[in-house]
Each structure stands twice: as structure tokens, then as C-alpha cells.
Amino acid sequence: MASSLLQTDVALHPILTGRALVTKLESWLEAERERIGLWLPVALAAGIACWFALPSPPYWLGWIMLCCGMALAAQLLMPGGRARAALVGLGLVMAVGCVLIWAKALTLGQPPLERAVFAAFRARVIAVEPQPARGRTRLLLAPESGASGLPERVRINVADTDMPARDQIGPGAVIKVRARLMPPAPAAVPGAYDFAVQAYFSGIGATGRALPPVRVIEPARPNGIAAWRDSLSRHIRARLPGSEGGIAAALATGDRGAISEADEEAMRRSGLSHLLSISGLHVSALIAAVILITYRLLALSPYLALRLHLLLIAAGAGALAGIGYTLFTGAQVPTVRSCIAALLVLGGLALGREAISLRLVAVGALVVLVFWPEAVIGPSFQMSFAAVTVIIALAESGWFRANFQAREEGWPSRAWRHVAAVLVIGLAVEAALIPIALYHFHQAGALGAFANMIAIPLTTFVIMPAEAAALALDSIGLGAPLWWVAGQALGALLALAHGVARSPAAQWALPHFGAVPFAMVILGGLWCILWQTRARLLGLAVLAAGGAMMALASAPDLLITGDGRHMAVRQADGTLALLRGRAGDYVRDMLAQSAGEGDTRPNNGAEDKAFPAIAEASNARCSRDLCSVLMRGEGRDWLIVATHSKVRLPWAALIALCARADIVVSDRRLPAACTPRWLKLDRARLSKTGGVAVYLDSGRRVSVRATGDRHPWVVRPSTPVHRAAYRQAPAP
Known part of the structure; x- marks a missing residue:
């Protein structure tokens, strides 16, 4: 009997010690050994994302120590094999990701301006971005050393009526300007776009609006790539007026300033906005065209065809064309990412390896994350790599190959198979992009796959070739017919965008879900x-x-912007009412999208979502200075009070009202004696939390940033040094 018990104990021992689990894990990883490396960029991205998600250095250090501890524990406690190597690598790479983005933030970021100021200063122009559709020009400036206290780079908008002669202002010009500058705008409410993060890593410390006059001290000397790009953009817009010319300029130079807001909105709602930015589609189309033309031309010579590796030469020409196109269009990060991916494909071809694979995507993602780790939280990086990953994974699947792989058959069947393959790929990509679009923009296109089935071939095989040929023939004055073709095709593209955007099924909307x-x-x-x-x-x-x-994410009952000026209250019928009924389109759109209401502005005859002022609501009472709203919840009623003027309020009445209210909202600093029953969201509190979303029935609130957030782009006013510096700034 003792022997049987001993045998039972021996039989259970591997399970109790986890050896059976480790054995199964080892056998599984052995079967997946070719795919383990694909998780390296995922682990690196996870470490980077945790740095953004955690609020301060103690948390960042804690994350690094946790990851290193996991790697050390796996190395010391687990038996040898793939499982131990995978866990060690996972922990170390996630720690490296956090260290990487932290180091870049400390060394290359630009701290923001502390507070809004009026400043007069001299600056050298770094970049000029005309935006004729909005009647303004955007300038990126480097203030000279005499403008003490200003960031190293500022971005200002100049009305076209205040701009000096266009040939005088360009990269390298020196100007004198007065401007109202402010810190780059953070997310106003939870889920809204956070420009402050992008500005920090782009080196922009302040944004603002120029006040006339803008004086040129040293005019620009037109030379270099920027001057060629600007000249080409103006030439294209002269050939094709309106948004057609704006889109054509965007395809050639990356300049989107001439596209009207209505057309750009239609492109976004229809899922075609990716065509307006230089991305993988444009870079790939150009490289493929150069490779094809170079290969066919060289193959015309029997001497070259028999003695040289023509495909390798053509691939090299395509690589040079892709690099030149990237530099010419401004070398924006999405374009650089696309160029790197294309170069990796060409490198695979040159080495005789399989060029299109998930390993290629993983290598491309690693390269991007090492040089631009901040891109991991942006929709551009997420959407581009999600789309490419889904396409390649689908193409590698046995089901897709069985149904859509090329085979010997008649042209009708082959054409139908190609159309079906494009539709399946489009639906798969759309499904992959929907959660990303919902997270960043709170709305996603439902008809984008069908729109792209028409738009992508139209752009790739008609618009871009016609535009390139028209530009080439303009040198001898024969480009007009091809400009007409390009204009008609661009008009058809815009008609498609507006037609899809007009459909009620064009957009799905969800509130911010975290x-x-x-x-x-x-x-x-x-x-x-x-x-x-x-x-x-x-x-x-x-x-x-x-x-x-x-x-199933619930919509917030209250949305308060970070400055306390705007508040949206959900009414009993589900609609929103605004504290300031005359809020502009930007504020309305931002509040509506975060609340899951979609767009507020009409598009192509659609109904405009009318958000009334709180003063018009039946459950509200408003004076010139205050509004109080009684909201009925599931278990109790809630009294919300908000100020909407700068008038000094009677002390006793204000304190008594605060004591009766559950939530008090104000864009001013309220006295300490103002103590509502639940939340006091005044200027002092909102400066620490940013915008706030409140869910009454669950008693939950979500803020833009956690208390104690120490990310370097968070504005933390401390001393009046900058204010004194601005008073000393030289006047123009």
C-alpha cells in the first residue's frame, strides 16, 4: 500500500510542480518556432505604450523593473527551452521599449510654453504650408535668440490677407511678427485628439495666430527641394482648380492645403482619406511603375537582357525613385515608413528571398519603432501595419489560396476571381481598421471597402499615371489633354466620396470606451x-x-472640456445640450464624437444635428451668469451647476448653491468654501485632470490625464519667468 501511495505521489509530482504545463508549452512553441520572432515588435510596442499609459517616472521605473524581474525569474526558475527564451526575450524587449521612448522624450522633445502670451519676436522660417482652402498660410518658425523664453520652434497661422509677397517668405527667410501664442492643445475631453503629444515629439513648443503686420527682414532664397515642391504644387493647382487640384497636389507633393473642408470631410466619411496622404499606396505605385518601365526598356536590348540581371537593376531604379519621392514630398513619418517597407521588399527580391511575408512586416515595424517609438499610439502607424498584416496573413492562408490563387481558366472567370479577391481583402482590411478608427475617431466607415474597390484602382491606374504624364508633357506644352483626364478622374473620385458619405450607413459611432x-x-x-x-x-x-x-460602452452624461468653458449634458431623450449654445463647429464635433453622436455638421444634404443650449432645456434654469440642471438618474436626482460668465458672484449665494449642488463646473477658480456634494470641477481642478467625462448612474468619472501626470508635454505653470521674458521681447 505504501508503494502504491508512493507511485501516486510520483505520478502527481510533474503536475503539482508545473512540469506538465511546461512540457506542453515547449511542444506548442516548437510547433510555432517560425512565428515566435513576429512577436518582437509587439513586445516592443507594448513597452512603449505602457510608458504613455503610466503617469510618472516611478511607474515607468516600476514597469522596467517588473519586466526585468520577469525575465530574471524565467531565466533562473524555468527549465531550458523555448518557453524560457521566449519569456526572457518578452520581458527584456518590453523593458527596452519603455526605456527607448523615455530616452527619446528626454533628449529630443520640445517642452511646451507654460501659458498663453502675446509675443513680438524675430524668427527664421523653417517651413511654409499654404492652406488656400482655409484662407491662411501655416508657418513653422525658429525664434532667434533675442526672443528669450520662447520655445525653439513655434507654429503660427497667418491670414492670406496679412501675408507678404509669396516669393519673399519661404524656408530660410527671417521675419518679424507679433502673435498670440499658446501651449499646444491637449485633448479637450477624454478620447479627443491630443495634439500636445504630437507637437512635443515634432519639436513644436507653441502654436498661435499672427497679428498684422508680418514684416520680412531677409527674404527667402528659393532653392532646394522645398522650393521645387512649392513650385510644383502651385503649378498643379493652376492646371486643376478647386479640390481636384488640391488632391492632385497632395498626390505629387503631399500639400493638402487646397482641398476644401467639405471635400476632405467627405473623403474621411467614405473611408478614402488615406488617398490624400502620401502612404504605402502612392509609394508602392510609383516604385512598381518605375520598376516596370525600367525593366521593359532594358529588355528591349538583347545584349543587356542576356548579360545583366535586369530585375535587380530595375529594383534599384525603383528604390531610388521611392527614396526621391519620399524626400521630395517632405519625408513625413508615414511616407518614410512606407518607403522603408518598400525598400525591405526590394531587398528581399535582390537576395532571392520571399519578399512579401509577415517577417517583412515585423522587421519594418521594428525599424519604425526604434526610430519613431512615439508613432505606436498614433492611428497612422496602427492602421497601416494592421492593414498590411491582415492582407499578408490572408494571402498566406490556405483558404484564400484555394479560392483565389491564379490558375488556368478563361478571362471571365479570372476577372471574377480577381474582383472577389479584392472584395474579400477589402472587407478583411475594413474589419481590422474599424476598432482602430472607433478608438481614435469614435466613428468608422461601414462602406469603405466598397468605396476603395473603385477608388484605389482609379487612383493607381488612372489619376497618378495621367498626372505624371501631364507633368512630363507640360515641359513641351502638350499636357492639357492629360490634365483633363486627371481632372475628370478626380471629379469622379470626389463624386464617389460624396455619394458614399451621404449614405446613412457610411459611419458607425461609439462613445469613448477607453x-x-x-x-x-x-x-x-x-x-x-x-x-x-x-x-x-x-x-x-x-x-x-x-x-x-x-x-456596450455607455455614453457619458456630462462632458466638460479642460478649460471649463464648455459642458455637454445628455438629456432624457439621449440628445446633448451645450452650456454655450453658440459654440463653434470644432467644439460641437469634438463633444459629439466623444459622446458617440458622430458628426454634427451636415454632409451633402444630411440633417444637421442641432445641439441646443442648456438654457432651452426643460430641466434647466439659467441666469446671465449661472445655469443649473436637474438630471434624473436611476436611483436619485443630480443637480449640476455651471458658470458661464466672468461676473463676480455674490459670496453667500455662491456658497449656498455649491452646498446644494452635486457637481459644480466653472472656467474660473472657485473659492475653497464652495464644496459640492460630489465633484468640484473648476479651473484649479481641471488644470490637473484635463477634460472630464462623468457617468452619473455608475458614479464614475474619466479624465484626460491622471492626477500627478508627469509626461513632459503636460503644462505645469510654476514661475513667472516666461511672462517677464515676453515683456522684454523686441517689438517689430
Whole structure:
């Protein structure tokens, strides 16, 4: 009997010590050994994202120590094998990601201006961005050393009526200007666009508006790539007026300033806005065209065809064309990413390796994350790599190859198979991009796959070739017919965009749902795509859970912007009422999108969403200075009080009103004696938290940033040094 007990104990021992689990893990990783490396960029991105998500240096250090501790524990406690190597690598790479973005933030970022000021200063022009559709020009300036206290770079908008002669202001010019400058705008409410982060890593410390006059001290000397780009953009707009010329200029030079807001909005709503920015589609089309033309021309010579590797030469010509196109269009980060990916493909061809694979995507992502780690939180990086990953994973699947791989058949069947393949790929890409669009923009296109089936071939095979040929023939004065072709095709593209945008199914909207559901969807999707064995199906559960959390996210009852000036209150019928009924379109759109209401402005005859002022609501009472709103919840009523004027309020009445209210909102600093029953959201509090979303029934509130946020782009006024410096700034 003792012997049998001993045998039982020996049989249970591997399970109790986890050896059976480790053995199964080892066998699974052995089967997936070719896919383990694909998780390196995912781990690096996770470490970078945690630096953005955690609020301050103690948390960042804690994350680095946790990751290193995980790697050390795996190295010391786990038996040798792939599982130990994978866990060690995972921990170290996630720690490296946090260190990488932290180091870049400390060394290359530009701290923001502390407060809004009026400043007069001399500056050298770095870049000029004409925006004729908005009647202004955007200047990126480097203030000279005499403008003490100013950031190293500022960005200002100058009305076209205040601009000096266009040939005088360009990169290298020196100007004198007065401007109202302010720190780059953070997210006004939870889920809104946070320009402060982008500005910090772009080296922009302040933004503002120029006050006339703008005086030129040293005119620009037109030379270099920037001058050629500007000249080409103006030439294209002269050939094609309106938004057609604006889109044509965007395709050639990256200049989107001449596209009207209505047309740009239609392109966005229809899922075609990616065509307006120089991305993988444009770079790939150019490189492919150069390779094809070079290869065919060289093949005309039997001597060259028999003695040289023509495909390698053509690939080199395509690489040079891609690099030149990237530099000419301004070398923006999305364009550089696309160029790097294309060069990796060409490098794979040159080495005789499989050029299009998930390993290529992983290498491209690693390169981008090492040089631009801040890109990981942006929609551009997420959408581009999500789309490419889904396309390649789908193309590698046995089901796709069985149904859509080229085969010997008649042209009708072959054409139908190509159309079906494009539709399937479009639907797969659209499904992958929807959660990203919902997270960043709170709305996603439902018809984008169908619109892109027409728009992408139209752009790739008609618009871009016609425009390139027209520019070439303009040198001998024969480009007019091709400009007409390009203009008609661009008109058809805009008609498609407006037609799709007009549809009620063009956009789905959801309120801000936070980062946790989004991370679950992304990680669940990656788990399904990157692994090959049946274990990948486990990712479906995580993906479904994250998707359900996104779909079931509740809309906030109150939205308060970070300056306290604007508040949106949800009424009993689900609509929003605004504290300031005359708020501009930008504020209305921002509040509506964060609340899950979609766009507020009409598009092509659609109904405008009218958000009334709180003063018009039946449950509100407003005076010249205050508004009080009684909101009925599931278990109790809530009294919300908000100020909307600068008038000094009677002390006793204000204190008594605060004591009766549950929530008090103000764009001014309220006295300490003002103590509402739940929340006091005045200027002092909002300066620490940013904008706030309030969910009354659950008693929950979500703010733009956590208390104690120490990210370097967060404005923390401390001393009046800058104010004194601005008074000393030289006047023009």
C-alpha cells in the first residue's frame, strides 16, 4: 500500500510542480518556432505604450523593473527551452521599449510654453504650408535668440490677407511678427485628439495666430527641394482648380492645403482619406511603375537582357525613385515608413528571398519603432501595419489560396476571381481598421471597402499615371489633354466620396470606451493572426470580449472640456445640450464624437444635428451668469451647476448653491468654501485632470490625464519667468 501511495505521489509530482504545463508549452512553441520572432515588435510596442499609459517616472521605473524581474525569474526558475527564451526575450524587449521612448522624450522633445502670451519676436522660417482652402498660410518658425523664453520652434497661422509677397517668405527667410501664442492643445475631453503629444515629439513648443503686420527682414532664397515642391504644387493647382487640384497636389507633393473642408470631410466619411496622404499606396505605385518601365526598356536590348540581371537593376531604379519621392514630398513619418517597407521588399527580391511575408512586416515595424517609438499610439502607424498584416496573413492562408490563387481558366472567370479577391481583402482590411478608427475617431466607415474597390484602382491606374504624364508633357506644352483626364478622374473620385458619405450607413459611432477594450481587440486579433496552430483560436475569446466591451460602452452624461468653458449634458431623450449654445463647429464635433453622436455638421444634404443650449432645456434654469440642471438618474436626482460668465458672484449665494449642488463646473477658480456634494470641477481642478467625462448612474468619472501626470508635454505653470521674458521681447 505504501508503494502504491508512493507511485501516486510520483505520478502527481510533474503536475503539482508545473512540469506538465511546461512540457506542453515547449511542444506548442516548437510547433510555432517560425512565428515566435513576429512577436518582437509587439513586445516592443507594448513597452512603449505602457510608458504613455503610466503617469510618472516611478511607474515607468516600476514597469522596467517588473519586466526585468520577469525575465530574471524565467531565466533562473524555468527549465531550458523555448518557453524560457521566449519569456526572457518578452520581458527584456518590453523593458527596452519603455526605456527607448523615455530616452527619446528626454533628449529630443520640445517642452511646451507654460501659458498663453502675446509675443513680438524675430524668427527664421523653417517651413511654409499654404492652406488656400482655409484662407491662411501655416508657418513653422525658429525664434532667434533675442526672443528669450520662447520655445525653439513655434507654429503660427497667418491670414492670406496679412501675408507678404509669396516669393519673399519661404524656408530660410527671417521675419518679424507679433502673435498670440499658446501651449499646444491637449485633448479637450477624454478620447479627443491630443495634439500636445504630437507637437512635443515634432519639436513644436507653441502654436498661435499672427497679428498684422508680418514684416520680412531677409527674404527667402528659393532653392532646394522645398522650393521645387512649392513650385510644383502651385503649378498643379493652376492646371486643376478647386479640390481636384488640391488632391492632385497632395498626390505629387503631399500639400493638402487646397482641398476644401467639405471635400476632405467627405473623403474621411467614405473611408478614402488615406488617398490624400502620401502612404504605402502612392509609394508602392510609383516604385512598381518605375520598376516596370525600367525593366521593359532594358529588355528591349538583347545584349543587356542576356548579360545583366535586369530585375535587380530595375529594383534599384525603383528604390531610388521611392527614396526621391519620399524626400521630395517632405519625408513625413508615414511616407518614410512606407518607403522603408518598400525598400525591405526590394531587398528581399535582390537576395532571392520571399519578399512579401509577415517577417517583412515585423522587421519594418521594428525599424519604425526604434526610430519613431512615439508613432505606436498614433492611428497612422496602427492602421497601416494592421492593414498590411491582415492582407499578408490572408494571402498566406490556405483558404484564400484555394479560392483565389491564379490558375488556368478563361478571362471571365479570372476577372471574377480577381474582383472577389479584392472584395474579400477589402472587407478583411475594413474589419481590422474599424476598432482602430472607433478608438481614435469614435466613428468608422461601414462602406469603405466598397468605396476603395473603385477608388484605389482609379487612383493607381488612372489619376497618378495621367498626372505624371501631364507633368512630363507640360515641359513641351502638350499636357492639357492629360490634365483633363486627371481632372475628370478626380471629379469622379470626389463624386464617389460624396455619394458614399451621404449614405446613412457610411459611419458607425461609439462613445469613448477607453484603452482596455481596444488593447484586448488588438492583442486578440494579433494572437489569431500571428500563430498557426489551433491555439490561435484562443485569441477569438479575447477579441470577442474586447469587442463586446466596446459595443456596450455607455455614453457619458456630462462632458466638460479642460478649460471649463464648455459642458455637454445628455438629456432624457439621449440628445446633448451645450452650456454655450453658440459654440463653434470644432467644439460641437469634438463633444459629439466623444459622446458617440458622430458628426454634427451636415454632409451633402444630411440633417444637421442641432445641439441646443442648456438654457432651452426643460430641466434647466439659467441666469446671465449661472445655469443649473436637474438630471434624473436611476436611483436619485443630480443637480449640476455651471458658470458661464466672468461676473463676480455674490459670496453667500455662491456658497449656498455649491452646498446644494452635486457637481459644480466653472472656467474660473472657485473659492475653497464652495464644496459640492460630489465633484468640484473648476479651473484649479481641471488644470490637473484635463477634460472630464462623468457617468452619473455608475458614479464614475474619466479624465484626460491622471492626477500627478508627469509626461513632459503636460503644462505645469510654476514661475513667472516666461511672462517677464515676453515683456522684454523686441517689438517689430
